[in-house]
Amino acid sequence: MDNTTFIAVASIVTAGLTTGIGCMMPALGEGRSVSSALNSIAQQPDASSTITRTLFVGLAMIESTAIYCFVVSMILIFANPFWNHFIAK
Amino acid sequence: MRLSPDQKIFWQHGFVNLNLTIVTTWVLMLILVLGAKLITRKLKSEITTTRWQSILEMLVIGMKGQIKEVGLDKPGKYIGFIGTMFLFIAVSNLFAIVPWYEAPTSSLSTTAALAICVFIAVPFFGIAESGLMGYLKTYLQPNFIMLPFNIISELSRTLALAVRLFGNIMSGGLIISILLSIAPFFFPIVMSALGMLTGMVQAYIFAILATVYITAATQDNKQIKKNKNLKHG
Numbered sequence: 221m222d223n224t225t226f227i228a229v230a231s232i233v234t235a236g237l238t239t240g241i242g243c244m245m246p247a248l249g250e251g252r253s254v255s256s257a258l259n260s261i262a263q264q265p266d267a268s269s270t271i272t273r274t275l276f277v278g279l280a281m282i283e284s285t286a287i288y289c290f291v292v293s294m295i296l297i298f299a300n301p302f303w304n305h306f307i308a309k
Numbered sequence: 310m311r312l313s314p315d316q317k318i319f320w321q322h323g324f325v326n327l328n329l330t331i332v333t334t335w336v337l338m339l340i341l342v343l344g345a346k347l348i349t350r351k352l353k354s355e356i357t358t359t360r361w362q363s364i365l366e367m368l369v370i371g372m373k374g375q376i377k378e379v380g381l382d383k384p385g386k387y388i389g390f391i392g393t394m395f396l397f398i399a400v401s402n403l404f405a406i407v408p409w410y411e412a413p414t415s416s417l418s419t420t421a422a423l424a425i426c427v428f429i430a431v432p433f434f435g436i437a438e439s440g441l442m443g444y445l446k447t448y449l450q451p452n453f454i455m456l457p458f459n460i461i462s463e464l465s466r467t468l469a470l471a472v473r474l475f476g477n478i479m480s481g482g483l484i485i486s487i488l489l490s491i492a493p494f495f496f497p498i499v500m501s502a503l504g505m506l507t508g509m510v511q512a513y514i515f516a517i518l519a520t521v522y523i524t525a526a527t528q529d530n531k532q533i534k535k536n537k538n539l540k541h542g
Contacts, residue, residue, distance in 0.1 A: 273378070273517070280514040284469055287476030294483075 242289025
């Protein structure tokens with residue numbers, strides 16, 4: 221295998237792995253946080269507005285880790301810096 | 310495949326170029342400013358008001374309430390910044406129902422500009438609230454060992470703000486364009502409805518996070534002062 225093929229294989233496999241694992245783990249975390257927020261809303265319906273707002277902010281924080289993984293895999297596929305370097309050579 | 314509307318260039322001179330992102334942003338700004346101007350031209354304080362005035366009143370009262378709930382006591386001072394941020398992001402994400410429209414928030418340059426606005430506004434409001442020394446003291450908050458970590462968190466949360474908004478909106482557009490080639494007609498509609506919901510949630514979260522950061526920069530000192538007053542009193 222020459223350099224460009226090797227880079228293509230490595231970046232495609234890594235992009236798949238990045239999105240796969242990076243979707244799995246935040247999904248588990250979001251599930252846990254939503255379930256505990258639902259529990260606390262069921263126990264204290266009066267505080268539901270505060271809980272919902274905090275839940276949304278927290279979910280956005282957890283979700284952003286998945287988004288970082290997605291952006292990294294998009295960079296690997298569509299805007300790979302090593303790719304341009306070796307093609308220019 | 311075009312990843313961002315930055316790559317569609319209408320006019321170029323040297324390093325200055327006029328791309329789709331800038332044009333869309335200008336059109337949105339024009340719509341927002343003209344709409345606000347037209348609606349607030351004849352405000353009434355009677356029992357019956359126009360329906361547009363009611364919409365704007367609901368928006369402003371809702372935003373003021375949200376800012377107050379997070380912990381800023383005088384929301385009128387901050388609504389000009391936070392509310393404009395929220396309205397711009399929400400409108401630019403909701404216009405996705407217009408065909409051939411590409412949200413300017415799906416380009417990293419727009420979201421980076423918005424995040425840098427927050428990055429500058431936090432010390433601005435902090436200094437306006439408690440003076441230069443008072444603001445600088447918030448960097449030494451628990452004790453002086455935390456100084457580098459506070460500076461790093463200031464930078465990393467700006468990066469996170471920019472990449473979060475960009476990633477969410479860009480992934481929505483990308484999923485729709487992939488689905489259009491696999492399963493056209495029905496599924497793209499569902500996904501674009503979901504994308505509009507995500508866009509609204511992201512606009513809300515961007516505004517709330519900006520509010521939280523501003524609160525953290527302005528509030529620490531009040532609490533220190535309160536503690537001092539308690540000790541002296």
